[in-house]
Amino acid sequence: MKLARTILAGVAVALGLAGAAAAEEKLKVGYIYVGPVGDFGWTHEHDIGRRQVEAELGDKVETSYVESVPEGADAERVLTQMALSGHKLIFATSFGYMDAVLNVAKKFPNVKFEHATGFKRAPNVSTYSARFYEGRAVIGHIAGRMTKTNKIGYIASFPIPEVIRGINSAYIHAKKANPDVEFKIVWVYTWFDPAKEADAAKALIEQGVDVIMQHTDSTAAMTVAEKAGIYAFGQASDMREFGPNAQLTAIIDNWGPYYVRRAKAVMDGTWKSTDTWEGIGDGMVVIAPYSDKVPAEVQAEADALKNAIADGSYHPFTGPLNKQDGTPWLAEGEVADDGTLAGMNFYVEGLEGAIPQ
Amino acid sequence: MLHLEPRTEPSRRWSVIAPPLAVALTMLAGGALFAALGKNPIEAIRIIFWDPLFSDQFAAYARPQILVKAGPLVLIALGLSLGFRAGVWNIGAEGQYIMGAIAGAAVGLAFYPAEHWAIFPLMILAGGLAGWAWAMIPALLKVRFNTNEILVSLMLVYVAEQLLASMALGALRNPEGGGFPGSRNLQQYPAASNPELIPGTGAHWGVVLALVAVVATHVLLSRHKTGFHIRVAGQSERAARFAGVVPARLVVFCLGVSGALAGLAGLFEVTGPAGQISIDFNVGYGFTAIIVAFLGRLHPIGILLAGLLMALTYIGGELAQLMLGLPAAAISAFQGMLLFFLLAVDVMTNFRIRIRKGRG
Numbered sequence: 001m002k003l004a005r006t007i008l009a010g011v012a013v014a015l016g017l018a019g020a021a022a023a024e025e026k027l028k029v030g031y032i033y034v035g036p037v038g039d040f041g042w043t044h045e046h047d048i049g050r051r052q053v054e055a056e057l058g059d060k061v062e063t064s065y066v067e068s069v070p071e072g073a074d075a076e077r078v079l080t081q082m083a084l085s086g087h088k089l090i091f092a093t094s095f096g097y098m099d100a101v102l103n104v105a106k107k108f109p110n111v112k113f114e115h116a117t118g119f120k121r122a123p124n125v126s127t128y129s130a131r132f133y134e135g136r137a138v139i140g141h142i143a144g145r146m147t148k149t150n151k152i153g154y155i156a157s158f159p160i161p162e163v164i165r166g167i168n169s170a171y172i173h174a175k176k177a178n179p180d181v182e183f184k185i186v187w188v189y190t191w192f193d194p195a196k197e198a199d200a201a202k203a204l205i206e207q208g209v210d211v212i213m214q215h216t217d218s219t220a221a222m223t224v225a226e227k228a229g230i231y232a233f234g235q236a237s238d239m240r241e242f243g244p245n246a247q248l249t250a251i252i253d254n255w256g257p258y259y260v261r262r263a264k265a266v267m268d269g270t271w272k273s274t275d276t277w278e279g280i281g282d283g284m285v286v287i288a289p290y291s292d293k294v295p296a297e298v299q300a301e302a303d304a305l306k307n308a309i310a311d312g313s314y315h316p317f318t319g320p321l322n323k324q325d326g327t328p329w330l331a332e333g334e335v336a337d338d339g340t341l342a343g344m345n346f347y348v349e350g351l352e353g354a355i356p357q
Numbered sequence: 358m359l360h361l362e363p364r365t366e367p368s369r370r371w372s373v374i375a376p377p378l379a380v381a382l383t384m385l386a387g388g389a390l391f392a393a394l395g396k397n398p399i400e401a402i403r404i405i406f407w408d409p410l411f412s413d414q415f416a417a418y419a420r421p422q423i424l425v426k427a428g429p430l431v432l433i434a435l436g437l438s439l440g441f442r443a444g445v446w447n448i449g450a451e452g453q454y455i456m457g458a459i460a461g462a463a464v465g466l467a468f469y470p471a472e473h474w475a476i477f478p479l480m481i482l483a484g485g486l487a488g489w490a491w492a493m494i495p496a497l498l499k500v501r502f503n504t505n506e507i508l509v510s511l512m513l514v515y516v517a518e519q520l521l522a523s524m525a526l527g528a529l530r531n532p533e534g535g536g537f538p539g540s541r542n543l544q545q546y547p548a549a550s551n552p553e554l555i556p557g558t559g560a561h562w563g564v565v566l567a568l569v570a571v572v573a574t575h576v577l578l579s580r581h582k583t584g585f586h587i588r589v590a591g592q593s594e595r596a597a598r599f600a601g602v603v604p605a606r607l608v609v610f611c612l613g614v615s616g617a618l619a620g621l622a623g624l625f626e627v628t629g630p631a632g633q634i635s636i637d638f639n640v641g642y643g644f645t646a647i648i649v650a651f652l653g654r655l656h657p658i659g660i661l662l663a664g665l666l667m668a669l670t671y672i673g674g675e676l677a678q679l680m681l682g683l684p685a686a687a688i689s690a691f692q693g694m695l696l697f698f699l700l701a702v703d704v705m706t707n708f709r710i711r712i713r714k715g716r717g
Binding site (some may be wrong): 002030065068069070073076079084085099142159160161189356 | 386414415422425501521526537538542626631632633635636638640662675678680682684685686
């Protein structure tokens with residue numbers, strides 16, 4: 001009953017809009033963000049992607065966004081309001097929006113939804129993500145080479161596969177570059193909370209860490225690192241402005257081309273539900289220019305690693321690799337399959353501590 | 358020199374016109390803010406206050422959503438208002454809300470996938486009890502050791518948040534969820550779900566309870582001896598003692614009721630609109646309810662109206678972001694203005710402005 005009524009309302013709205021906008025037929029594209037566009041990290045980069053859609057498709061599209069939407073009931077409401085207001089393509093850019101996207105997608109079969117980093121799809125719901133772990137391999141290598149205390153700090157958000165994958169990839173490559181390296185991991189249970197992220201960075205520095213990596217969205221840790229005179233890596237965006245001396249490089253999420261491609265697909269009717277997972281090779285993951293603090297030799301090694309990953313000749317998860325408890329995972333030369341990576345819930349051998357349960 | 362002079366008696370006229378005047382001032386100042394951001398202020402205010410209620414495009418969906426959003430706010434604020442009147446400051450409703458949700462969901466999930474009519478009532482009981490028990494910690498510490506309930510209740514919010522994360526990752530994690538955090542979705546488990554009671558109204562059991570609680574607290578405050586004690590205790594400690602108020606009993610009562618109501622709000626939220634225990638389950642209802650309690654001047658009917666108004670600004674605010682591209686921070690500032698002007702105008706109820714010459 002409610003469903004029927006909502007659909008009717010949606011149809012009524014669609015008809016009304018169709019009448020008004022028949023002449024121009026603009027595609028309305030909506031974005032729902034978990035943080036503010038000014039986080040200069042994750043959400044910032046999605047918003048750059050949104051603006052790229054506007055820049056490239058010009059007056060054929062109209063985009064809008066709602067920022068800082070909590071995951072859960074609020075997300076469902078915002079998504080519904082987007083669909084009701086005539087948006088035909090909606091990007092939900094946080095993992096926790098998953099169930100909300102599927103619920104709303106069921107009520108609006110004519111609206112296309114795209115869920116970042118999720119794994120549940122429907123005929124009108126696609127998922128997309130980037131192989132951030134490829135970037136993690138490169139910065140892991142640099143971190144291993146740059147640390148003097150042999151302690152690398154890692155600010156982790158939530159113990160979901162995406163984050164665990166990043167830790168593993170960074171650790172494997174830091175360890176290869178420097179066998180004495182040790183990882184200190186702090187879980188902050190948030191994507192965006194500058195105060196908590198800064199506290200975590202300070203706690204790590206007190207433990208003797210001199211390079212910090214993060215899987216959270218703000219620039220707080222970068223700022224702390226700059227003040228403490230240690231190194232850090234930009235997350236999602238180039239954060240050099242916030243740590244001109246601290247930032248060694250950054251993993252930049254480059255969503256623009258994907259967003260433009262999907263908007264075009266909706267316009268020419270070729271949009272299909274897909275699962276996209278692209279990395280350095282496809283340009284979805286970009287390594288920012290190195291700081292001049294990184295010696296030329298290390299830059300060359302990092303470039304070699306990056307290029308090998310890009311052309312497919314090297315996979316960051318290549319055996320021999322054991323799980324944390326010592327059980328074998330990948331044999332010599334064996335490469336992890338995407339299924340295992342997508343659901344990764346274990347540390348590789350050498351990492352200390354347990355994944356929070 | 359401008360100078361505030363206490364009134365001998367609160368002004369009746371000011372206490373009536375203060376809330377609408379505050380809303381009007383907020384619209385003016387907020388309009389100026391929106392204009393400074395380059396948006397049409399009249400359109401922005403129309404989208405925030407009018408469209409969710411009356412526009413053809415959004416009202417059918419937004420109206421019930423206002424109830425969904427206001428339900429937990431009103432329920433929690435009512436409980437808090439009792440304590441606030443008596444000078445018992447429960448700042449940790451957010452934690453009690455989380456504990457109610459965890460306990461309620463845990464009871465429901467323990468029976469999964471059994472279907473029995475008694476499961477949901479048991480969950481309600483567990484939710485209320487857990488909220489009550491969480492509030493008993495600051496209550497008993499205050500009664501026994503004279504600790505500050507503001508600090509203890511607030512700190513327990515962070516403890517509850519950690520517990521929530523651990524539940525979402527561990528004990529309550531959906532075994533069929535592919536290792537991802539978060540419990541089973543209770544919306545998909547009929548015996549434990551809290552659906553919309555009448556389709557299209559948004560009203561679930563939590564909204565119904567909020568309305569019942571409005572009446573109950575009103576009766577309590579105006580007709581019952583405990584209500585009298587609460588009012589006296591807030592006005593004068595000495596008078597309260599003469600009236601036979603036992604402060605310890607009042608602390609336990611006020612914290613207990615507000616904890617139980619917050620726990621119930623959490624339970625109805627997790628079984629209804631939110632659907633599952635997740636790491637980010639709590640979105641600040643427990644803190645926003647403090648604003649709602651004061652916006653409603655600690656009066657049950659006032660709280661009901663304030664909760665609805667607050668919910669309206671949330672939903673209208675989202676629409677304004679969507680339709681006009683207003684930043685979320687502008688909406689938060691707008692909500693802050695509302696509280697600011699209300700408190701500012703409220704001063705006029707108890708004080709009058711005098712202009713005095715010479716020495717200040």
